Every structure is written in structure tokens, then in C-alpha cells.
Amino acid sequence: MRWFWLDRFTEFVTGSHATAVKCVSMSEDHLAEHMPAYPIMPHSLVAEGMAQCGGLLVSEIYKFSELVVLAKFSRCGFEGHARPGDTICYRAALEQAKDVGASVQVKGEIAGRPFSEAEIFFARFDPESTEATRGRVLFNPNDLRAWLIAVGVFQVGVRPDGSRMRLEEYPHICPIPK
Amino acid sequence: MSTVASKSEIFSKVQEALVDALGVDEEEVTPQATLQGDLGAESIDFLDIVFRLEKAFGIKIERGELFPEDILTSTDYVEEGKVNSAGLAKLKERMPFADLSRFAADPNVQNLAKQLTVQDMCNFVEHKLAA
Incomplete structure (x- = not known):
């Protein structure tokens, strides 16, 4: 199973907030395997979608030089279900950040109705890692770059002053050729 | 944040932060309760607690200051x-x-x-x- 629980970012403002959509489709395996007679998206996967939305926002604070670790859901709740044909719209807002981790608030809506809500903590794997060792343990920078591009982070991403996010400003995922 | 916060005001905000961070009942958060032993705090919870205290009291807590x-x-x-x-x-x-x-x-x-x-x-x- 592909572990991508967001289809596309629709807004990404560094250090502030991000919105993303997830279109629920009958062709996804989990809908057949969870409750075959009643296809709904498992809430655990919705939680993962909220974590991916907030996690990439947090990872950007650290220049995408490492993948942050989902450490804790302080709060997580749902109202109703997401069914095939639904589009979940997530909005993640950065609450607080430090060198060791950060917290985000994420809400999900379906057609304007509240659907999910969470407060999520992310920890840095090793805040004291060096440029040479950073991130290597958990992920391949090329995979992260491909993911960010595929979900449109650099298409919609801006800084708080409105200037565009540029891939080449993130050397860990976009090495400058020597 | 006023600098004249009373001890009971401080306790009540600390209690609220711990209830939210650790998912425990208010009655469990007594002055004598230990964070790890009695309230079940794990290492990541300390970051959560620090964030909540910073917000509740308008203070800045540096790494290693609390622990x-x-x-x-x-x-x-x-x-x-x-x-x-x-x-x-x-x-x-x-x-x-x-x-x-x-x-x-x-x-x-x-x-x-x-x-x-x-x-x-x-x-x-x-x-x-x-x-």
C-alpha cells in the first residue's frame, strides 16, 4: 500500500499553516478491507493524513533536512465518517516550535462540515545532528523531494511575506551540483 | 502575565496544563503527585508540558531549564x-x-x-x- 494520505497541498505558508485535500476513492484498498459492506475511511488513516499535513509544515521549519517524528496526539477526535466520493480538506496551523520539536493543530472538513480535529506533537530525531549525518537514518532525501513535489508543496508554497518557496533553498533535498 | 500571580493561580494553571498534556483527571493532579510515577508522563510529554506552561504563563523555557x-x-x-x-x-x-x-x-x-x-x-x- 502506498502511504500517502494527502493528495495535494492547496496552501502552504512556511512557519504558519497549510491546507491540503484528500479525495477518498472506492479504488483504495483500505475501503474494501476495513468494512467491506460499509466502505468508510478508517479514522486511523485520517489521523495519519492530519499528521502528514502538519508534519511537512513542521519539517519545513528545519529546512526539510530531516523527517520529524510523530511523537504524540494530545487530542484527536472525529465526527462521522469519510466515504468514497468525499473530499477531506485539512488545515494545519503551527502552534509552537523549538529546536527539539513542535506542535500543530489540524482540522479536517468534508463539504464544510467539521470532520476531524487533532493536536499533534512532532519530535526531531536528533536536533544536534551535523550536516553530514542529518536525516540519513530515517529517509532518503530524494524520496522526500519527490513527495513534496508530487503533493504540490513548491507549487503553492510561499513565505509569510508572500515570496515563493524555492526548491533550491533547501540544500538537503536539492543538493547544489559541485 | 502579571508578576503577582498567587500560588493558587499558578497551581490551577499548572494543573490545567497537566490535565491537557497527560489526559489525567483534575483530582489526580495534586501537589505531591509525581509526573512520571503517578501521572504517567513520558519523555515526549515534557515538551508538551513546556509548551503549555509557556503559553499559560507567557514565559520562555529554554532547553534543559526544567530538566x-x-x-x-x-x-x-x-x-x-x-x-x-x-x-x-x-x-x-x-x-x-x-x-x-x-x-x-x-x-x-x-x-x-x-x-x-x-x-x-x-x-x-x-x-x-x-x-
């Missing part, structure tokens, strides 16, 4: 899993808000986090607000 992990991992201050006398002196200097007498009796590194109480957190906030 000086740098001392507990230093070979200058720890010998065979126990904090030595220089380490204890350093801890007392860095943690004037905490009652370290119980820890000093058995200064096993693991014991410090286990013995941190809700009252220690309140003292820490009071100490920060007075600074």
Missing part, C-alpha cells in the same frame, strides 16, 4: 549511573525550584525524572515569573 538533561548525561557529573557530588551541586544550582533531598539520598540518574512532582513544576513557574 537539566545535559548534567545527567555528562561524564563529569555522572559516575556508574549515579550523579556525583559535583553533579548534585550543579543540579541544586540549576534546579533551585526542586526539592532534591530525596534524590540526593539515592542519586541514580533515572530517579530524578521519577521524583519530579507537580509542586516542583509550580515552584519552577514561580521561580521563572520572579526572574
